[in-house]
Amino acid sequence: MRLGPSPIMRPMLTLGIETSCDETAAAVVVDAATIRSSIIATQFDVHARYGGIVPELACRRHTENILPVVRAALREAEATLEEIDLIAVTRGPGLIGSLLVGLECAKALAYATDTPCVGVNHLEGHLVAPILEGAAYRYPLVALVVSGGHTELYRVGGAGPDCAARPDPG
Numbered sequence: 001m002r003l004g005p006s007p008i009m010r011p012m013l014t015l016g017i018e019t020s021c022d023e024t025a026a027a028v029v030v031d032a033a034t035i036r037s038s039i040i041a042t043q044f045d046v047h048a049r050y051g052g053i054v055p056e057l058a059c060r061r062h063t064e065n066i067l068p069v070v071r072a073a074l075r076e077a078e079a080t081l082e083e084i085d086l087i088a089v090t091r092g093p094g095l096i097g098s099l100l101v102g103l104e105c106a107k108a109l110a111y112a113t114d115t116p117c118v119g120v121n122h123l124e125g126h127l128v129a130p131i132l133e134g135a136a137y138r139y140p141l142v143a144l145v146v147s148g149g150h151t152e153l154y155r156v157g158g159a160g161p162d163c164a165a166r167p168d169p170g
Helices: 044-050 055-075 098-112 122-134
Strands: 013-018 024-030 034-042 086-092 119-122 141-147 150-156
Touching: 013 055, 013 098, 034 055, 044 055, 044 122, 055 098, 086 098, 086 122, 098 119, 119 122, 122 141, 122 150
Parallel strands: 013 086, 086 119
Antiparallel strands: 013 024, 024 034, 141 150
16 A cells, blocks of 8 residues: 555545446545535436346446546546546445446545545445535434435434434334
8 A cells, every 4th residue: 555645745535436226426525525526427328228227238338427427527636647646436235337437436546546445335425425515513413314216314413433323213
């Protein structure tokens, strides 16, 4: 792993990649708090005639879209891949083929640039995404996630890896 400048000297840039279902998305986030770019390629036209998502078609379209979407996110953020300090990628839940496209792209970029890569739980991402828009949380809290086939209430004890976000049993 490369050791770059101290985060005190310059902002930390994270490249996020999301391919859990039928949208290919990439974003560049500054200091885990400010969205510098967000690019989403939808697949609505591909799946509309079937009345729902066709996993194989979604996977194929992700393969076509992933690099152009990542390039567009970097361009919009006025950043280069070499300036990225961390790559975050959706690791699940989701459609396995779609997830694999994003994971393998992220791992390849991380390997090529010697940049750390972390997997992010798709549903936990939904729980903390409002923070990027300036929301202030008071813990513990109850959160509703409605995403694809996942509709759940969570009791969230706090932020970070020990936040104990679990489906609410009651």
